[in-house]
Amino acid sequence: MSPNSHCFPTGQTLLTVQQDIKAKLKHKYQHISEGIGHHGNQSLFKDIYTDLYITEGGSGGLNNEHEVRQIEMASKKLTTQETPIKCNDIFKPLPGQDKPIRTVLTKGIAGVGKTVSVQKVILDWAEGKANQDVHFMFPLPFRDLNLKKDQYSLMQLLSHYFPELKEIDSIEDGETKTVFIFDGLDECRLPLDLTNDEKCCDVTMPTSVDVLLTNLIKGILLPSALLWITTRPAAANQIPPECVDQVTEVRGFNDPQKEVYFRKKITDQNLANEIIKYMKTSRSLHIMCHIPVFCWISATVLEMMLKETEKDEVPNTLTQMYSHFMLIQIIVKNRKYNKATETSPKELSQSDKEMILKLAKLAFQQLQKGNLIFYEEDLRECGLDVTEASEYSALCTEIFKEESGLDDEEKKSIHENGHLDLFLRFLLGLSLESNQNLLRGLLTQTGSTTRSNKKTVERTVRYLSDKIDEESSPERIINLFHCLNELGSNSLVEDMQTSLRSGTLSETRLKPDQCSALAYLLLMSEEVLEEFDLKTYSTSEEGYQRLLPVVKTCKRALICISNRLYTLFRLAGCKLTYESCETLASALQTPNSPLRELDLSYNDLGDRGVELLCVGLTSPLCNIQTLVLGQCGLTEGCCSDLASVLSSPNSQLKQLQLRDNDLQNSGVTLLVQVCPLLPSSLGQCGLTEGCCSDLASVLSSPNSQLKQLELRDNDLQDSGVTLLSAGLEDPDCKIHTLG
Template structure:
């Protein structure tokens, strides 16, 4: 798709019903036709330059967290190349996205050909067929939208893809709001008013790229089977019909389409409509370090942060997600500067707890409300707002929603004007984006932040109202008897029932927040129970026993691995520690491994930095069930026997 040539608009004859031209002799008619062509080419060129200028202005900054509260950097200063590969068939993945990150951390060290985002329409070696539609998969926060921004900005600045005449980015979260009927030209003109100067984009006359970002946020039916056929860019119809016809190739068949999606939603596009599937894998290990060096201006501090992230394997793996690098950089830059090195977080729960507190401190400084003697003590208004956000996070997580509209907020009993205060209260935790006509679209800065706040709501409901969010009761006597360990058991059960693991990370956070040290960290937010250290310890012990029992019973390797992560958050991974000792001593082959020990071994091998060159199943003496549990390692090693 690359070309160093300046855009040259087609000089094909115009179809023109001008009687004045027809009545002239052929030479004069030719002159007028050429003049018309020149004027149209000049108009197209001017419109193109105006659109490029508009896009350059819009995309030259990168917003980590939220757009309109000043937390912006120049894109070129902070952009770090992402790891993108051919993504296979686009099938459904039933693992939690963080689990997919863990698997990807292994795959990145194998022999795969990376694809630069500016080359996604370029056929791969051995591909002869031209590529019209590319579907790019990637989990939330892995860098799909940043890749889109990079391609658009490079085109607008004249650095790449200069054979493309027009590039139109149409996010699904905006398209959801378009309820009226539009022609394709009318819809595009809403985004790019410059297009009103031309009647239509003729297929074949201009090379056009459409970018549809965030298929997972699409609330349109996308009824490919039953939608009417539409081939006319000037014919008004529903946005859903326009999209399905554009993707099928009925509308502008020579236009190029780039669709991005989280993996769980990728199958909404029929496979026959997709020519190439790619996958954004986030940062590989060198790219993680490059990000921190670019993000943190003090290079000694950047080195210290990189060193710390490497001490916790679970945190280092999470850094495949650019958004997690940003969260970690935000927390560690402040904590290491303030010499709070004893408190530097080594678990996910601690990292996210500090992140939320830091955002509240920054908000209070920004609005000159930092009057508390201890900046980490939340004011009553902060507490009320955060708990409302937490309730919204839990309700929407249960429904599987990452983005919310005004009607979603009303359904949750939230006032829309009150919701707009949230983005000012916690500018990095909750963001409010303006779509067309200033319609409001709400979302948390990242799915993991939503999962963290959902866990806060579940815990606070138990501590304050004696409610179990998974089995609510109105009986006062029953409420009085509800214990934190009851909530833990119900949450574990619900997470294990989930087919796609959508509660896996929520469960990690919920259990991590149950530790006394983490509750003390959020003492201004969570209701203090007055329970003793001894009773808190008993609650943790009961939960650890329950999880250990489930590890023995459960059959899904994915859910079992998450249970080990949960034990890690609780600081109680004795089974894994025992396996690590046996692994180091080389005595594993001498003992018969129980199925739960096999799962602990899998957890260890998947969390290690090295990729296994070979994995010999028969090295281990275990039952058929034990061998079944060892299979996840087979997926990540280079050679299995």
């Protein structure tokens, strides 16, 4: 049957089917489960839903950054000047966009609210509150589609989930506006090969689910349909950029939204205010609350504890929060399934201990494997029964989460979420006797006394402090400070905090470990730094290296620490070298970093350093607009790397300064041939009249955006200046300042 021979439904039939599907989706999505999977307490979605912070997300390219670090950057992201997007408006073009949007890719780390945003849009449509120009919305989670091994036509697949569609032959009439919602691309186990040439343009032609999806995404099948795909950042690159019209990112809760959530979740408003006030006293917990699932954990724990316990027992570290959460969920589980009445069990039952240890084994194994999703066979390997395990699914929300798909009869999938960094913090936190007492009966008793336990903690603190001295990775050092925080021993950070507040840091030569503590403080701060000037602090090259991660959280970074004046008087021998550029390149690839200007002048980076730096500059996540590389020991050898940045479609670079480098004519010619964005500062770069014709052609190019040009201390001669004048006199020349 050809596409044009379908029997399209009458308006009345279409309306009836639409109303039936809306009623079905409203019934399914009007409640939200919090707690033990679909066995948990059902709350009305409208009573618990809190708006999430969603913004334009740039590129959908690969993002391998550690998700825990993305959580810690959340507070920085939410304070930058960006325009939030309402979830019901994701298909509306942003200001300046002139083409319609067909496919939206929404990124977000685990637990940040992607699926809840999907639920909000579907429910608002089903209840007639938004997007009423849409005839049909079809939510098709990837975890369900993974299980479809047979061949289907698109109409057969949709009818499998929505039997109401059997009343009509096709939705392909050119006037029916349809939205497909594919939630959880990171969970997809289908090949999803968009380079595959196998075509399907008929909604009644049976083929594999993979082919149906790839043809929908490429616009071959139902080109008028709208697609919304959600994913964790690491999987976003599975969809080629040319198939995506808009990328958005769910950032979680900003600070006002966190407070709204707590006030909705906690019915006693005095208690809600007390919880909000308490969470603000712990920076590490407050940061985690940008993630909605952690807000739920915190609300669950603090609602019970602030009612029933002394204030000094209330958790203030991740270890304590997770431990209390686990105990509370055991109480809830025992009340629900075992009809127990205790509010604070003196001892875990043997079955509880066995189950928790099996879950711990499952979680750790999957952490080691780096799995995003695991199935029933993985549970069986750890001695877990799916039915029994589902009762415990809320015990470890960060690592174990039961999901309910559209097909309730299918095998359910269990999701892993977590990283070894968080695991290490939790494990070290358990070495404190106060935390061990929380998990009485679960941890193996070693017969250690309070005194020996204290010695163990002291040895651990010394070991971590030694690792901070020895470690070369600034990012790993930051996690070691988190570990010390879990042990209640962050004296170095506290000392640096005192010095920072008193304004005495600039008067002291900082040791490397002090620089790491300062970096930790600045990274944990709620504020976005307007400017980070590295020469504010006096330290060694290793110390400066440890401060470099801070550049990702500021708008303007000045790292010209070894100019002649400072080399002479204060910073002799403290130049940054090419080895620092790998750390900087990583910082440049931080999602949604506010960093726009980077000054690396007077550092001995060399061509090797620029090569490493360009890896970050060509990333779609990099937002650098001004780069200053004056007197960095560069030659024409680095110009091919810089040219690749200037010609990259991902580059945001608008101004490049290269003064006092031995680029020579060949280097500058290479730069100007690939891009009309000529470096604005080329003073003392070993240039002669031989490059002036190339410079003149750029100055007269209608594509050139260059407004100022510095060429001092170059041997251009009169003939070179004559050639330049021809370009400067051209009507298309935009130069305002010439030096």
